[in-house]
Amino acid sequence: MNAITDSKLSEFCSQFSPSNIQGLQTLQSDAAAYLSKEVFPTTRNERFKYTRLQKLLNANFSPIETLSYEQISKYSIIKDVPTICVNGPQIFIPQQLISSVTISSIAESTLAFQSETYKDVFGAMNTLYASNGCSITINDNTTLNQPIQIIYLHSGGAHFYRNQLKFGKNAEAQIVLAHFSISNSIGFSHTHTQIEVGQDARIKLHKIQCCEEGHFDFNEERIFQDKQSNFEINTISLKGSFIRNDLSAQIQGEYAETRLNGAYLLNAQQHVANYTTIDHQVPNCESFETYKGLIDDHATAVFNGKVFVRQDAQKTNAFQSNANILLSENGSVNSKPELEIYADDVKCSHGSTTGQLDENALFYLKARGLSTKAAKSLLLQAFMDDVLQVFQPEQLHTFIFKVIATRFNWQIED
Amino acid sequence: MQTALVAVENLFLYNMSNYTENDLAKDLENQEYKFGFVTDIETETVPKGLNEEIIRLISTKKNEPEWLLTYRLKAFEIWKTMQEPEWAHVAYTKPDFQDIAYYAAPKQTKKYESWDDVDPELKETMSKLGISMEEQQRLTGVAVDFVMDSVSVATSFKAKLKELGIIFCSFSDAVQEYPELVQKYMGTVVPNTDNFYAALNSAVFTDGSFCYIPKGVRCPMELSTYFRINAGGTGQFERTLVVADEDAYVSYLEGCTAPQRDENQLHAAVVELIALKDAEIKYSTVQNWYPGDKNGKGGVFNFVTKRGLCEDRAKISWTQVETGSAVTWKYPSCILKGDHSIGEFYSVAVTNNMQQADTGTKMIHLGKNTKSTIISKGISAGKSQNSYRGLVQIHKGADNARNFSQCDSLLMTDVCGAHTFPYIECKNPSAKIEHEATTSKIGEDQLFYCMQRGISEEKAISLIVNGYCKEVLNQLPMEFAVEAQKLLAISLEGSVG
Numbered sequence: 001m002n003a004i005t006d007s008k009l010s011e012f013c014s015q016f017s018p019s020n021i022q023g024l025q026t027l028q029s030d031a032a033a034y035l036s037k038e039v040f041p042t043t044r045n046e047r048f049k050y051t052r053l054q055k056l057l058n059a060n061f062s063p064i065e066t067l068s069y070e071q072i073s074k075y076s077i078i079k080d081v082p083t084i085c086v087n088g089p090q091i092f093i094p095q096q097l098i099s100s101v102t103i104s105s106i107a108e109s110t111l112a113f114q115s116e117t118y119k120d121v122f123g124a125m126n127t128l129y130a131s132n133g134c135s136i137t138i139n140d141n142t143t144l145n146q147p148i149q150i151i152y153l154h155s156g157g158a159h160f161y162r163n164q165l166k167f168g169k170n171a172e173a174q175i176v177l178a179h180f181s182i183s184n185s186i187g188f189s190h191t192h193t194q195i196e197v198g199q200d201a202r203i204k205l206h207k208i209q210c211c212e213e214g215h216f217d218f219n220e221e222r223i224f225q226d227k228q229s230n231f232e233i234n235t236i237s238l239k240g241s242f243i244r245n246d247l248s249a250q251i252q253g254e255y256a257e258t259r260l261n262g263a264y265l266l267n268a269q270q271h272v273a274n275y276t277t278i279d280h281q282v283p284n285c286e287s288f289e290t291y292k293g294l295i296d297d298h299a300t301a302v303f304n305g306k307v308f309v310r311q312d313a314q315k316t317n318a319f320q321s322n323a324n325i326l327l328s329e330n331g332s333v334n335s336k337p338e339l340e341i342y343a344d345d346v347k348c349s350h351g352s353t354t355g356q357l358d359e360n361a362l363f364y365l366k367a368r369g370l371s372t373k374a375a376k377s378l379l380l381q382a383f384m385d386d387v388l389q390v391f392q393p394e395q396l397h398t399f400i401f402k403v404i405a406t407r408f409n410w411q412i413e414d
Numbered sequence: 415m416q417t418a419l420v421a422v423e424n425l426f427l428y429n430m431s432n433y434t435e436n437d438l439a440k441d442l443e444n445q446e447y448k449f450g451f452v453t454d455i456e457t458e459t460v461p462k463g464l465n466e467e468i469i470r471l472i473s474t475k476k477n478e479p480e481w482l483l484t485y486r487l488k489a490f491e492i493w494k495t496m497q498e499p500e501w502a503h504v505a506y507t508k509p510d511f512q513d514i515a516y517y518a519a520p521k522q523t524k525k526y527e528s529w530d531d532v533d534p535e536l537k538e539t540m541s542k543l544g545i546s547m548e549e550q551q552r553l554t555g556v557a558v559d560f561v562m563d564s565v566s567v568a569t570s571f572k573a574k575l576k577e578l579g580i581i582f583c584s585f586s587d588a589v590q591e592y593p594e595l596v597q598k599y600m601g602t603v604v605p606n607t608d609n610f611y612a613a614l615n616s617a618v619f620t621d622g623s624f625c626y627i628p629k630g631v632r633c634p635m636e637l638s639t640y641f642r643i644n645a646g647g648t649g650q651f652e653r654t655l656v657v658a659d660e661d662a663y664v665s666y667l668e669g670c671t672a673p674q675r676d677e678n679q680l681h682a683a684v685v686e687l688i689a690l691k692d693a694e695i696k697y698s699t700v701q702n703w704y705p706g707d708k709n710g711k712g713g714v715f716n717f718v719t720k721r722g723l724c725e726d727r728a729k730i731s732w733t734q735v736e737t738g739s740a741v742t743w744k745y746p747s748c749i750l751k752g753d754h755s756i757g758e759f760y761s762v763a764v765t766n767n768m769q770q771a772d773t774g775t776k777m778i779h780l781g782k783n784t785k786s787t788i789i790s791k792g793i794s795a796g797k798s799q800n801s802y803r804g805l806v807q808i809h810k811g812a813d814n815a816r817n818f819s820q821c822d823s824l825l826m827t828d829v830c831g832a833h834t835f836p837y838i839e840c841k842n843p844s845a846k847i848e849h850e851a852t853t854s855k856i857g858e859d860q861l862f863y864c865m866q867r868g869i870s871e872e873k874a875i876s877l878i879v880n881g882y883c884k885e886v887l888n889q890l891p892m893e894f895a896v897e898a899q900k901l902l903a904i905s906l907e908g909s910v911g
Contacts, residue, residue, distance in 0.1 A: 046501070050839075311828065326843040329810070335838040337849070344825035344855045354808075354840045354847040 002036035062156035109135035140168035227253025262291035266299035489606035489616030588624035622652035658693035687722030710768025713740025726752030747776035765798030774804035
């Protein structure tokens with residue numbers, strides 16, 4: 001196997017033991033070859049232009065704690081639904097629901113892993129070092145009437161996780177994937193989720209990021225969509241000092257529809273980076289992407305969205321928008337919406353805005369007796385509304401609003 | 415409304431009854447380069463290759479002061495440590511820097527007393543370019559500084575400009591006659607450490623233009639320079655420095671052409687604009703370097719660094735019409751250093767056949783209440799790749815900064831590409847930044863709308879394309895607009911009417 005040449009990278013990698021997941025083995029020589037040519041990312045790397053990783057290198061991860069099922073499941077957002085709980089090497093799998101749904105740990109999974117082109121060193125490291133995760137298969141023509149929940153509770157240490165979600169033809173399901181961490185723990189997690197959406201399937205994935213300060217929360221989603229499928233992924237970064245999301249959707253079947261929604265509400269020293277790629281490979285597909293964020297205090301937000309339309313993908317409609325409100329003098333917003341288009345009969349657009357609350361709107365509300373604080377929180381809520389409303393199961397919605405209200409002092413009516 | 419009327423009027427000059435979008439695409443493909451002639455003038459070149467000796471030789475030949483030679487050598491030292499940039503969305507065979515002759519001057523380097531003394535063959539070249547000086551002098555009142563293969567051969571209207579204290583001369587003359595001005599401003603906006611090509615230019619530049627507008631003077635005419643690469647195997651490394659002193663105004667025009675050759679020619683220019691307090695500089699470019707043939711053979715590599723600095727309440731406006739070059743790598747930028755300063759960028763970039771363009775702008779907001787506008791229109795035809803790459807950067811102290819960007823791309827065939835790579839970085843909560851981009855082909859609904867009202871398809875296409883570009887073309891000075899029409903041989907406007 002190729003050796004890693006960069007000293008920082010090899011030092012970082014040395015803390016992980018090789019993956020015990022059988023299915024990944026065929027991919028590992030490519031991953032090792034990739035790593036051998038790379039260095040630990042610096043800001044000179046285009047994908048890490050706004051992200052300094054020195055903190056991650058210097059971090060002293062706290063030792064992992066062994067937790068009971070009850071300790072983890074208490075973080076459940078939606079009560080009484082099948083919940084998978086993960087903490088480091090621990091995994092708790094719920095009882096079999098119905099015969100058409102199979103849930104297992106990734107080590108026991110029989111599903112195939114898709115090969116991939118690595119975008120950064122963490123992706124390749126995941127292939128080499130992934131140690132835990134879950135696998136969910138939903139058979140053809142199955143409709144789930146309640147969501148399946150995956151709770152990651154990070155209690156320290158550095159871990160690579162891998163999940164597989166496979167949805168059969170005409171399946172309908174909602175998955176809630178949430179990350180939490182125990183307060184005062186220092187840890188690193190990189191979670192790779194492979195999502196295969198079958199023909200005519202209608203799938204929603206809600207991704208909730210709610211780690212405490214000190215946890216480095218890296219995520220990677222690889223989505224493969226078949227024809228006429230409808231896939232929606234909603235990402236919300238509620239808490240966590242360091243979050244990085246790398247989402248990539250390959251649209252491989254015609255007449256598919258993809259929706260990407262993202263919300264980030266940052267304060268203190270938070271750093272949140274969202275990288276998305278929508279790869280239109282076939283004709284007649286549509287994609288809609290909306291990312292919105294509030295940036296307060298010393299926080300930094302990074303958005304890099306790419307819409308890629310291949311030569312064959314005629315009649316593609318792709319829309320992307322990123323809107324930011326910068327609330328403080330020390331915050332910063334970096335937005336890079338990209339279009340890369342090789343087909344002519346397409347309609348593609350993107351927009352990016354950065355600004356502040358409308359003075360007139362604020363005045364209007366204050367003139368009607370609202371306090372400055374109440375008026376501001378109302379306007380901020382209104383601004384974020386379209387990306388918050390997508391989190392639909394009611395318990396999830398309530399949970400999100402509660403966290404936001406506490407963190408930003410929003411006055412929210414129930 | 416007016417725009418549309420003008421466009422419709424033009425249409426009736428052409429009789430193309432069954433002209434469709436496909437024909438238009440075909441026309442574009444077949445259009446050959448109009449300016450692909452070589453002028454047979456004896457040129458004096460130095461041996462090929464790049465080393466300290468060559469740089470000393472260039473400097474000696476140009477009789478330069480010691481400080482400039484030091485500047486060149488320092489740049490060369492820096493250049494040797496630099497890597498050729500690879501981030502642009504273009505693919506090409508990197509030039510062999512040792513296979514380029516870094517100096518080619520028309521042999522008759524004596525100064526002309528009057529226009530009549532100019533070599534008739536040179537005059538011929540100029541008229542082929544459509545910029546006959548007599549005609550220009552008589553009809554348009556444009557002062558032209560003509561740079562052919564690195565040495566400026568003639569300037570006009572010098573006397574009139576001199577009355578106002580305006581300096582408009584070749585860069586070499588400026589070095590001889592106004593060394594203190596050149597030394598003061600050169601390299602302040604584009605330092606010799608800036609990037610690979612700027613460093614190369616700083617080391618080996620041969621000539622260019624220098625312009626200085628004194629305090630409070632409004633330059634009464636458009637100043638114009640033409641660049642043309644003539645000799646084979648030579649690179650054009652020109653240097654332009656425009657300084658508008660406090661409260662001054664100047665409109666500066668630049669046009670570029672190159673003869674048709676099989677090998678790639680390198681063009682690495684540096685343009686620096688300095689707008690002091692309350693000054694305004696309008697810089698317009700029509701770039702029509704040889705784009706290579708249909709199969710992508712030959713053509714100019716256009717790797718240019720253009721940047722302007724705005725002091726308080728100053729304004730810099732870049733307008734560019736880019737139709738030529740095999741590979742374009744160009745980002746005219748504004749550093750909005752002073753409070754209330756304004757930066758503008760208007761661009762039409764047309765790529766055809768195998769052309770590749772990666773162009774855009776950078777707006778660096780440093781001062782308070784600064785404003786910038788970016789309007790970029792890309793048109794891709796043939797198998798070309800056309801990218802917009804831009805940076806809007808709001809620094810911490812840039813209170814109330816305002817930016818509006820609009821980048822539209824039009825695709826003419828299904829084998830070309832149009833890309834947008836904007837970088838938006840904001841560190842100030844009172845800034846307002848808007849960016850929008852669209853990519854599409856000519857809308858069938860728009861065509862249908864026009865045709866339903868009795869406008870034939872070809873006229874409708876032209877009308878739509880005209881309207882699409884007019885926002886930028888309208889920014890060109892009147893005198894240049896006519897010129898631009900001629901030079902935009904492959905532009906859609908020229909092809910369709």
